[in-house]
Amino acid sequence: MMIQTINALTYYLSEHPAIVGFRWSHTQSWGSTWSFLFTSIAVYLALSSFLHLLLALLLRRGRPVPLGPIPAVHSLMMSVISATIFAGILLSSAAEIRETRWFWRRTKTPFQWLLCFPLGTRPSGRVFFWSYAFYLSRFLHMPRTLFTIFRRRKLAFFQLFYNSILTFMSFLWLEFSQSFQVMAILFTTLVYSVVYGYRFWTGIGLRSACFPFVVNCQMVLLGCNVASHVGVLLLHFLKGGCNGIGAWVFNSVLNGAILLLFLNFYVKMHLRKKMKKDSGVVNATKNKG
Template sequence: MEALFSAVHYWLVEHPAITQYEWKQGHTLGSSPLFLAVTVTAYLAVTLSLHRFAFLPPLSAVALRFITAAHNLILCLLSLVMAVGCSLAAFHQMPNRDWRWAVCFPANHTPPRGPTFFWAHVFYFSKILEFIDTLLIVLGGSSSRSRRLSFLHVYHHAVVVVMCYLWLSTAQTLLPVALVTNASVHVLMYGYYLLCTLGRRPRWKRLVTDCQIIQFVFSFMVSGLMLYYHFTGSGCSGILGWCFNAVFNASLLALFLDFHSKNYHAKKKDHEKNK
């Protein structure tokens, strides 16, 4: 067991490419504002074009199921690796095993380098990979597109890439906590989608949405602790990036609560009426 842990720790934390990682604005892959702007704009433009004009023919049911299953499996496993990798990296990188570091990076003393920021970079690119979610919805045909391509879906996929960019460019405080909780929820979410694609629809669909809402509530609770450290100490790094993150999370929480109410409360009422 110890040998297994050592191997995992080496490949997820101690490998030279990970320990020596450093985000250099304009030099590291994907670190320029132009890359960010082109990526998000292209996603929105392609999504709008495909949704309105549907110039690509829908995939066959067999091809769509195969590609969707592969995509969900990749993102489920990648989310698990990111959650484990960032957890081990944060514990390894925090000074003197002081847990406050995971909540409040010291202002002006936390350059975006080391294993924790390596996993933040992987997470950043994983959000671009998730754009395939939208493509698969569009290629699923008009009925799938109208049913699943919502404002919440497109808004979340576009803005989360900006959020992840700010995590790295500002060495944003709370980054490890946000990454681990989000990746953990995505393990559950993509695991659910994978099972659905394979024809085994679990009964815990509502659990996925509930966990997403709990994630946002938890982030606000931890943010309260971070703000306490920020105003009673020497400050926390990347506070402006955190402000963007907080506003984004608040908007997502409102949208998820609306989605939860429309999809579950309404169904519950209809079920009670039909009794």
Template sequence: MIQSLRSLLNPQAFSWIPHKTPLSAPVTLACATVGYLVSVAFLSWSCRKPVPVPKLVAPAHNLFLCLLSLVMFAGTLKEVIQETATQGSREWLFCMPKETRVQGAVFYWSYIYYLSKYWEFVDTFLLVLKAKPLSFLHVFHHAVVPTMAFLWLEAAQSLQHLALLTNSGVHVLMYLYYFLCSIGIYPGWKQLITQCQIVQFVFSFSTLLPFAYYQVSKPQGCAGAGALLFNGIFNLLLLILFIQFSSRTYKSKQRKTT
């Protein structure tokens, strides 16, 4: 366990070992997901009025996730560039060999991303403690994303590095917005964040085309096809929910202003 924890500080030494790497057991993922949903239900039932939260908690939380997203983006980009130069091709970004071992710095940031999804549960708890309504989109997204990130590592899923780059990039903007709001500054680009999230999902579907080509043309296929199917269905549901959210939120505001 100590050795596994030390690897968190050394990207080159990272290795995903089921049941040994921290939070790598499916039962841990299941318990965390169920615990999140039960906690949200209990807090929503019990916190009918806002519960006082220290003023620095929300800004610190949002700033931390903004900076962490920036670090994940930069770290992943560096490793993607280096790995592409080593392999002499971008093909691995769309189709990793089935015998790919989930180890080294190129997967280290996927693991950090996976861990960050547990920390993001705090997003929900802060909203509940403030007695703010929770949307199905919010709870569904936070409950399922850890499973998606877990499968990236467990199945050495192809396309995960592109997904990590786009998602962490959007999260830099999103958590910067939340941070500014939490300190009393309300930028006028909330709609831009939603639009970026929708574009992110559309882009993720476009990357399925080269994956499908390699999956069919290569005798061995690509790593993580089953996990990618789960990811695709999840992203499709999120895309639909985000489009509905955008239509309901911003078009209604436009009607009021007109």
């Protein structure tokens, strides 16, 4: 029974004809045009900003809009989707390596293939099917920003920038068959499956961690992405070139901007916590006196 289940999952995640025969096309793949990409991101930014201003004007200060179980259900859905994409691209990568290794086994290792696509790679086949699924899943992440607005928390520029840029980058991965995307998707979906699972856990009222769990997971993800970028750069110059290196350079610049913004956010968050802790100590001392 277990073997049959594993075989069925392997088939539907890496051997199904729709996965094996996938081809990124502006005429056949939904959301694959530049106009759709820029329009959808513009709508996301405009809608988020409009709702933030509207609620600030209409609702009393600090009063949240009740959302019920919607955020928890969304977190559970995103955790399952992320885990599915992770399993799909992992199995698909293993299948691609197994089927093509005879062609390149003297020149590179499987790990090198995960970081550096050979020159001339086209966006078709198993791996790019799951890359396309990851691109589409980016639009399902965007309602998280709306939940933040309805809960009357401050709308952070980093959140808008991060969602917009990652959607844009995932489009570039497909459009230019960019190297690095396999490792990026593996790291991102693994972390997201854990983070959204944690958000579902806390969303249904269970105990949260005693440390900033989500922020630390994001730090780990950014660190893994930086290490992968360094690996692509080394392989490009030492192993004869990686496909889509122009898009990779632009991707690296955007990732660098995300890293700087996140570090700025992380430092400010710790400074606020330290100031609150220090003020609490001072107040306690005054009360004792």
